[in-house]
Amino acid sequence: MLTKIGVVCVLLLSFIDDLKCDKCLTTTKHFYKKFSTKTPYQYIVDGLGRKGWRHEKECEDRQVWSIIRHGTRYPSKKAIRYITQDVLEIRDRIVRSPKTKLCKDDIKNLKSWNLSVDASLKKDLHKEGIEELIFLGERMLDRHPSLLQEYHHSHYIFRATDTQRALVSGESFALGMFSRPMARKVKFQDPIKPHDPLIRGYKLCKKWLREVKKNTSSREEFYKFSESSHIQEIRRNMTELLGLEDELTVEDLDKMYVSCNFDQAWAPRKLSPWCALFSDKSLEAMEYREDLEYYWIDGPGHEISYAPSCVLLQNVFHNFRNATQGLPEEKGIFYFTHSGTLLKLLAYLGTHQDSQHLTSDNYLQMRNRKWRTSNIGPFASNVYFLLRNCSGAYSVCLFVNEKQERIPGCKSKCCSWEDFTHIFQSKVEACDPNSLCENSQDDESISAPDDRF
Numbered sequence: 001m002l003t004k005i006g007v008v009c010v011l012l013l014s015f016i017d018d019l020k021c022d023k024c025l026t027t028t029k030h031f032y033k034k035f036s037t038k039t040p041y042q043y044i045v046d047g048l049g050r051k052g053w054r055h056e057k058e059c060e061d062r063q064v065w066s067i068i069r070h071g072t073r074y075p076s077k078k079a080i081r082y083i084t085q086d087v088l089e090i091r092d093r094i095v096r097s098p099k100t101k102l103c104k105d106d107i108k109n110l111k112s113w114n115l116s117v118d119a120s121l122k123k124d125l126h127k128e129g130i131e132e133l134i135f136l137g138e139r140m141l142d143r144h145p146s147l148l149q150e151y152h153h154s155h156y157i158f159r160a161t162d163t164q165r166a167l168v169s170g171e172s173f174a175l176g177m178f179s180r181p182m183a184r185k186v187k188f189q190d191p192i193k194p195h196d197p198l199i200r201g202y203k204l205c206k207k208w209l210r211e212v213k214k215n216t217s218s219r220e221e222f223y224k225f226s227e228s229s230h231i232q233e234i235r236r237n238m239t240e241l242l243g244l245e246d247e248l249t250v251e252d253l254d255k256m257y258v259s260c261n262f263d264q265a266w267a268p269r270k271l272s273p274w275c276a277l278f279s280d281k282s283l284e285a286m287e288y289r290e291d292l293e294y295y296w297i298d299g300p301g302h303e304i305s306y307a308p309s310c311v312l313l314q315n316v317f318h319n320f321r322n323a324t325q326g327l328p329e330e331k332g333i334f335y336f337t338h339s340g341t342l343l344k345l346l347a348y349l350g351t352h353q354d355s356q357h358l359t360s361d362n363y364l365q366m367r368n369r370k371w372r373t374s375n376i377g378p379f380a381s382n383v384y385f386l387l388r389n390c391s392g393a394y395s396v397c398l399f400v401n402e403k404q405e406r407i408p409g410c411k412s413k414c415c416s417w418e419d420f421t422h423i424f425q426s427k428v429e430a431c432d433p434n435s436l437c438e439n440s441q442d443d444e445s446i447s448a449p450d451d452r453f
Contacts, residue, residue: 031271032283034374036290037339037451038261040072040268041132041380044401059390061147063323065316065333066384067199068136068173069342070165071129072265073379074121075258079453082255083115083262087274090252099243102277109273115263123450125165128266130172132380137176139402144386147331151178153187160336161200162191169380170336197433198315199337201308202344202448205437208304209446212297222293224360226250230285238277257286258453265379287374288363294373295358298343306347310431313348317421317428320387324394324417339451342381343373350408351400352376376400388414396420 033043075083091110094100100107141148151174158174160166167188174186195203202208212218225231231250238256239247248256256274263272278286295301315333323329346352352370356362378401386397394417398405407415409423433439 031275032278032280034283034287034372035261035264036287036373037294037377037379038265038453039374039378040128040265041136041378041401042268044375044378044381045135048402056390059388059395061144061386061388062394063320063329063331063333063387064140064144064147064384065319065387066382067312067335067337067341067345068133068169068382068384069339069377069380070125070163070169070336071132071172071380072126073129073165074117074124074126075262076451076453077119077122079258079262080117080119080122082453083259084117087255087259090248090255093244094242097243097245101241101243106273106276109276113263113273115259123163123165125168125172126266128268129165129169129379133169133172134176136380136382136402137173137178140173141177148177151182151185153185155331156186157189157330157333157335158186159189159196159199159334160191161196161338162193163338166336166338167191170334173334173336196337198311199335199341201311201433202298202305202340204439205304205308205433206440206446207436207438208302208308209448212302212305213448214446218296218302219293221296221358221360222289225289225292225363228360228363230363231289234278234282234285237279238282241277253286261453284367285363287372288358288366291369291371291373292358292360294339294343294377295371298340298347299371300347300350300353301357304436306344308433308436309341309344309348310427310436311433312341312345313424314428314431316385317424320385320394320396320417320420323387339373339377339381342383343377345383346376346400349398351398351405353408393417 033039033046074080091113094102095107095111102110158170160170170188171183171186175183177183178186192198195201197204231253235248235250235253238253242248256277260272260274260278264275275283298305300306319329319333352372354366354370356366358366358369358371381401382399384399386399388395388397395414396407396417397414398407404413406413407420407423410416410419415423
């Protein structure tokens with residue numbers, strides 16, 4: 001017999017496997033927190049725990065080299081239209097339906113939901129992103145106080161791509177790492193236009209643009225999964241749950257999912273009424289659908305996507321080598337960029353390599369995959385290398401989203417300088433992105449659009 005708590009219970013649908021029969025959808029306290037590259041960094045911080053980086057007495061931090069994605073942002077122009085116009089039409093269909101199986105509270109929350117986003121803010125940093133980067137800077141200082149306590153412009157490199165979201169992310173990070181008066185003194189290198197060949201070089205890679213980014217076959221697995229039984233089931237069940245006459249399309253799901261993504265990212269502690277409409281099972285499938293796109297465009301799917309990332313390791317290697325040789329070097333190098341750079345670098349390093357490719361056919365087998373952009377490529381995602389001197393012996397440690405990762409090929413958690421050199425020296429010396437990318441001055445310019453949403 002069905003019980004009641006203030007509102008009439010929804011009928012239990014088979015696909016809502018985590019919903020108790022005595023609660024409305026939006027009363028759920030423990031909710032799904034993986035939204036691919038739109039995952040708020042707060043969810044990553046929640047998983048870090050209180051145990052920090054363990055300092056060894058005999059070790060001295062010598063240099064930090066980092067690449068950091070901008071924080072939570074506003075959507076693209078297309079997604080702003082979804083959120084401010086298109087999804088409101090879907091909402092009106094829901095609240096008017098006499099067949100809806102939603103609770104009164106769920107309908108009330110949808111009715112009162114409204115996000116006013118000016119199109120002029122497209123892709124700019126959101127206030128939540130500012131906080132993400134401030135706190136990230138604070139934690140960086142807390143882990144490496146002897147290295148990062150005081151600012152002098154000759155001791156640091158700060159550089160961002162030529163975008164508002166990357167620059168303001170960098171400024172916010174500096175504010176967290178240094179005191180406010182000191183943060184005002186931080187000097188950023190001039191952005192390189194149109195695209196920075198080091199920290200956003202994929203935008204200049206003709207072969208990648210031609211064979212991957214602009215090639216519809218790169219989204220083949222994404223499109224196949226969009227037509228798979230997993231996504232079609234979400235369409236049918238969501239249509240029934242909401243009591244709609246016309247079945248929701250995949251584009252309708254996108255509009256609802258994007259609204260869920262950004263609404264959740266801007267207020268990570270409060271369950272978005274749009275996210276509440278999706279079961280955990282549905283959100284997991286939608287997450288995988290996004291992973292398929294990133295895997296085959298920015299990840300391990302094509303070698304040309306990640307091979308040019310050797311320039312980043314080249315930069316790490318040359319800076320660290322100078323430090324080990326006693327040459328003048330900065331204490332900290334901080335680059336602020338975008339998800340495409342971070343994902344390609346991780347694919348190049350092979351830190352999250354699965355035993356098989358992600359495809360539209362192996363979703364269930366890959367549910368525990370290593371290449372999960374919710375974990376490795378959220379807003380404010382970061383990769384940093386630490387060079388340290390332990391009783392005269394240098395070693396290199398790698399951190400991905402503030403968790404230490406073993407560098408593939410290394411014998412220990414922190415790689416001895418000798419092993420690090422053995423793994424990377426020949427690769428970085430042979431690194432020639434123009435050759436890899438088949439760039440030529442005679443080539444006509446090819447533009448690379450940003451993330452769809």
